[in-house]
Amino acid sequence: MAPTALDLPWVDRRRFLRTAATGLAMTAVPGLVGRTFGKAPEPVDSETLAAQLYRSLSEPQRQNLGFDFDHPLRSKVDNNWMITKQSIHDALQPAQQDLVRQIFRTLHQPQHADAMMRQVVEDSEGKGFEAGTSVALFGQPGTGKFEFVLTGRHCTRRCDGDSVAGTAFGGPIFYGHQAGPKDREQPDHPGNVFWYQARRANEVFQALDGRQRGVALIPGDARSEQATDTVKLAGRGQPLPGIRVGDLAQDQRGLVRGVLKDLLAPFRAVDVTEALKLIEPDFDALHLAFFQKNDLGNDGVWDVWQLEGPQLLWYFRGAPHVHCWVHIRDGAAV
Numbered sequence: 001m002a003p004t005a006l007d008l009p010w011v012d013r014r015r016f017l018r019t020a021a022t023g024l025a026m027t028a029v030p031g032l033v034g035r036t037f038g039k040a041p042e043p044v045d046s047e048t049l050a051a052q053l054y055r056s057l058s059e060p061q062r063q064n065l066g067f068d069f070d071h072p073l074r075s076k077v078d079n080n081w082m083i084t085k086q087s088i089h090d091a092l093q094p095a096q097q098d099l100v101r102q103i104f105r106t107l108h109q110p111q112h113a114d115a116m117m118r119q120v121v122e123d124s125e126g127k128g129f130e131a132g133t134s135v136a137l138f139g140q141p142g143t144g145k146f147e148f149v150l151t152g153r154h155c156t157r158r159c160d161g162d163s164v165a166g167t168a169f170g171g172p173i174f175y176g177h178q179a180g181p182k183d184r185e186q187p188d189h190p191g192n193v194f195w196y197q198a199r200r201a202n203e204v205f206q207a208l209d210g211r212q213r214g215v216a217l218i219p220g221d222a223r224s225e226q227a228t229d230t231v232k233l234a235g236r237g238q239p240l241p242g243i244r245v246g247d248l249a250q251d252q253r254g255l256v257r258g259v260l261k262d263l264l265a266p267f268r269a270v271d272v273t274e275a276l277k278l279i280e281p282d283f284d285a286l287h288l289a290f291f292q293k294n295d296l297g298n299d300g301v302w303d304v305w306q307l308e309g310p311q312l313l314w315y316f317r318g319a320p321h322v323h324c325w326v327h328i329r330d331g332a333a334v
Contacts, residue, residue: 046106046159046268050148051141053099064091069139069163074147077172078227079323082134083151089130097130104133104150107157112266115193119177123153139163147171154178154323166330168275169267172231176323184320187297194322200262201316202301204255205290208243212252216243222291222304223315231327236310242289256288259307263314278311278328285309294319 057065065084067073073083088097104120105113117129124132133152139145147160147170154177160170179191189195208216218241223230234240245256260279264272279286286309290302296319303318315325 044102044106045270046103046148047141047146047161049099049103049106050137050159051146053096053103053135053148054137054141054146056096056099057137061091065136067136067138069145069147071138073136074138074149075171076228077156077174077231077325077327078151079174079176079225079325080153081151081156081227083136083149084134087127087131087134089128091134100133100135100150101129103148103159104157107159107268107271108266109268116175116266119175119193120152120155123155123176123178125153162274166278168278168328169271169326172228172325172327174323174325175266176321178321185296185318185322187299187301187303189318189322192322194316194324195318197259197262197324198301198303198305198316198318198322200259201288201290201305204252204259204288205302207252207255208248212243212248216288217290217292217302218242219292221293222289222306222317225317225323225325230315230325231313233311233313233327233329234308238310240287240289240308242287242306242308244284245286245288246284256286256307257283263307275328278330279309282309282311286312296320 054066064086076083084091088100092100101117105117108116120132121129133150133155135148135150138147138149141161145163147158147163149171150157154175156172156174158170158173164170175194177192177194179185179189179193185192189198205213205216245253248256260276264275267275286307289306289308291304291306292302294304294317295301296303304316305318306313306315308314311329313325313327317323317325
């Protein structure tokens with residue numbers, strides 16, 4: 001059986017800091033990146049492509065899209081926003097727009113890249129990928145402080161070359177999907193590329209006994225969506241809603257690990273590995289909560305749920321359609 005993302009060995013993204021200069025030099029020869037003459041093209045990582053994009057910017061483009069690495073905009077996340085005033089269609093030349101497409105695709109596992117692209121296009125409200133997304137670049141490649149951020153409706157993605165220490169994905173991310181023309185999806189969410197994650201989480205709920213379900217099921221509202229404040233981490237020693245993973249039986253804990261695997265499945269191996277490295281020390285401290293309110297169809301398949309720990313939040317809000325807020329950060333990270 002082919003290895004999954006979780007079976008792949010650690011790939012150190014700091015290699016970006018060593019290879020960025022090569023990636024930048026290649027921009028002098030259009031189409032050279034990823035090519036080895038006489039051999040099949042080698043895959044190019046997102047950071048190298050982001051460095052190429054940075055090098056290709058004109059001075060006016062850099063004034064519009066470039067920011068200091070410590071600019072507060074770098075840490076922002078929301079469910080529907082443009083990080084800069086212009087879409088990539090208006091801000092970038094066609095070849096640069098194609099680079100952004102490549103960066104976005106390489107931030108995901110190859111078998112998921114088409115679905116991730118379809119989500120962005122479908123949620124663009126008829127604009128398409130280029131008119132529905134915007135990008136910003138923080139810092140400079142090759143300095144150890146550089147990050148690319150892409151945003152749009154139901155989309156915030158990042159690549160950082162490990163510039164942001166102790167933080168998965170380079171900071172909080174967002175993904176979601178409105179499948180179909182109606183804002184309120186059907187209870188089984190037909191066509192939604194992320195609903196499989198909720199089905200897997202609900203398998204864990206079904207495996208709980210009556211007492212455990214009473215702890216895991218929350219009758220009140222879930223957290224409100226308030227942009228970056230939505231992903232504020234609780235930190236150690238704070239009470240968390242739901243059932244503690246460390247209090248589950250071994251087979252139930254295995255099911256929770258399966259949910260984590262499915263949550264991480266769309267993303268590239270290096271981000272999966274880093275996320276798991278940060279999650280594992282506090283795995284038993286995670287709490288799994290299901291929210292009774294906003295159960296579409298009143299079918300007992302909980303549309304709104306979350307995994308939360310001192311240093312992790314993965315909040316899945318499946319009503320009226322899917323919104324997912326993600327933040328994984330080492331408490332010691334600066």
